Amino acid sequence: MTALQESVPYRSAPAPAWRPRIDPEPLLPSMEPQQLLGTRAAARLDRDLLKRLYTELVRGRRYNTQATALTKQGRLAVYPSSTGQEACEVSAALALQERDWLFPSYRDTLAAVARGLDPVQALGLLRGDWHTGYDPYKHRIAALSTPLATQLPHAVGFAHAARLRGDDLVALAMIGDGGTSEGDFHEALTIAAVWRAPVVFLVQNNGFAISVPLAKQTAAPSLAHKAVGYGMPGRLVDGNDAVAVHQVLQEAVTRARSGEGPTLVEAITYRIDAHTNADDATRYRTEAEVETWRTHDPIALMEEGLQSAGVLDEADVRAAHESAEQLAAYMREGMADVPALDPMDLFAFVYADKTPQLRQQAGQLRAELEAEAEHAAGTIGPQRGKGERR
Structure with a gap:
């Protein structure tokens, strides 16, 4: 203990007004x-x-x-x-x-x-x-x-x-x-x-x-x-x-x-x-x-x-x-009973007013679904990647 500690008695910190008084028991x-x-x-x-x-x-x-x-x-x-x-x-x-x-x-x-x-x-x-x-x-x-x-x-x-x-x-x-x-x-x-x-x-x-x-x-x-x-x-x-x-x-x-x-x-x-x-x-x-x-x-x-x-x-x-x-x-x-699901429902119940990003994503998915449907119907040929050999 230092001389200062000996001369000055210790004072406990006052309880702050905001401190809750709760009995934990x-x-x-x-x-x-x-x-x-x-x-x-x-x-x-x-x-x-x-x-x-x-x-x-x-x-x-x-x-x-x-x-x-x-x-x-x-x-x-x-x-x-x-x-x-x-x-x-x-x-x-x-x-x-x-x-x-x-x-x-x-x-x-x-x-x-x-x-x-x-x-x-x-x-x-x-x-x-x-x-x-x-x-x-x-x-x-x-x-x-x-x-x-x-x-x-x-x-x-x-x-x-x-x-x-x-x-x-x-x-x-x-x-x-x-x-x-x-x-x-x-x-x-x-x-x-x-x-x-x-x-x-x-x-x-x-x-x-x-x-x-x-x-x-x-x-x-x-x-x-x-x-x-x-x-x-x-x-x-x-x-x-x-x-x-x-x-x-x-x-x-x-x-x-x-x-x-x-x-x-x-x-x-x-x-x-x-x-x-x-x-x-x-x-x-x-x-x-x-x-x-x-x-x-x-x-x-x-x-x-x-x-x-x-x-x-x-x-x-x-x-x-x-x-x-x-x-x-x-x-x-x-x-x-296997239900018939519409992938577009992914965007139907997210926001009442769709965000620009959701509208963009919905449009992209709709285009992909339409392309798949056309391909399945035989209206378009198979897609070939760039540089693919014929």
């Missing part, structure tokens, strides 16, 4: 994921809700297996399966009211279907037919798209704008653990907390960002613990316990609707299938690991828990599987 999640199945609290919940959750889980599993089969048949270009994650998907859809909005990621087609979207329309993007394949405003489901985390800032902006207009709605944005490494994730949570936007963020932590395990993405105790850094509550839940996921999300939705701001929910689950049909998951995980998670299957957990509580009987189980088979048959029939 209520924002912190539990260290263990919340579970409800098998408890008395779960048995006391609405029986119709519990049965619907179970039925949608069974339908969701069948939806995944049928979509995977359609991909192998070449009827889908790619399919990111949510097998093993059905509890997160279904609970997210059922936690919302009709006026609320769902902002899904590319893996969340099941959540859209559970919310009421036609399953064939939900697969339009993955089939390559349309950018979306459905009317977002009609179903209150934002466009499914493959870029990671871009739907989160959209959800925040949408929810904030709706509140400014006086619309009483909540936006629920879904993302995978890999998406939390994107800048859009951090920007969205920062803005949502500052604006106290009515948004719920659901992170489905399925263990891998394609082949990268979570341990190589973050050193945080959990992804839910990141919430305190943004000034919002973090909640950790067993993502294969549909009852617990639904309750945690419903509480977060209620909190957002009442003006208390956003919540970050992390659901611990597992991706049983590969990342997509183009992925070889055996290169980065073992079959023993997958089999361990199969013993924590969300459907088996739900069935066992509800049967032991006297909520579910054999007739309910049979009805759920019959409904699932009807869903699969509808998907097969819908995918067998």
Whole structure:
């Protein structure tokens, strides 16, 4: 210690007026994921809700297996399966009211279907037919798209704008653990907390960002613990316990609707299938690991828990599987009908008033299509390149 330090007592810096006075303790999640199945609290919940959750889980599993089969048949270009994650998907859809909005990621087609979207329309993007394949405003489901985390800032902006207009709605944005490494994730949570936007963020932590395990993405105790850094509550839940996921999300939705701001929910689950049909998951995980998670299957957990509580009987189980088979048959029939697509539709739904660049590109494509049509009709000969020998 210098002579100056000895003579001048240390003064702590005054707290700036802009410094928020927030107790971080209520924002912190539990260290263990919340579970409800098998408890008395779960048995006391609405029986119709519990049965619907179970039925949608069974339908969701069948939806995944049928979509995977359609991909192998070449009827889908790619399919990111949510097998093993059905509890997160279904609970997210059922936690919302009709006026609320769902902002899904590319893996969340099941959540859209559970919310009421036609399953064939939900697969339009993955089939390559349309950018979306459905009317977002009609179903209150934002466009499914493959870029990671871009739907989160959209959800925040949408929810904030709706509140400014006086619309009483909540936006629920879904993302995978890999998406939390994107800048859009951090920007969205920062803005949502500052604006106290009515948004719920659901992170489905399925263990891998394609082949990268979570341990190589973050050193945080959990992804839910990141919430305190943004000034919002973090909640950790067993993502294969549909009852617990639904309750945690419903509480977060209620909190957002009442003006208390956003919540970050992390659901611990597992991706049983590969990342997509183009992925070889055996290169980065073992079959023993997958089999361990199969013993924590969300459907088996739900069935066992509800049967032991006297909520579910054999007739309910049979009805759920019959409904699932009807869903699969509808998907097969819908995918067998190959639509006639107009490439010019690429420019029809981008801007109400087309930009000069879009008009130029549309004209170029139209000319190419007309030339191909003329060539197919035999009205012009084959084109030879400059310098080509005759």
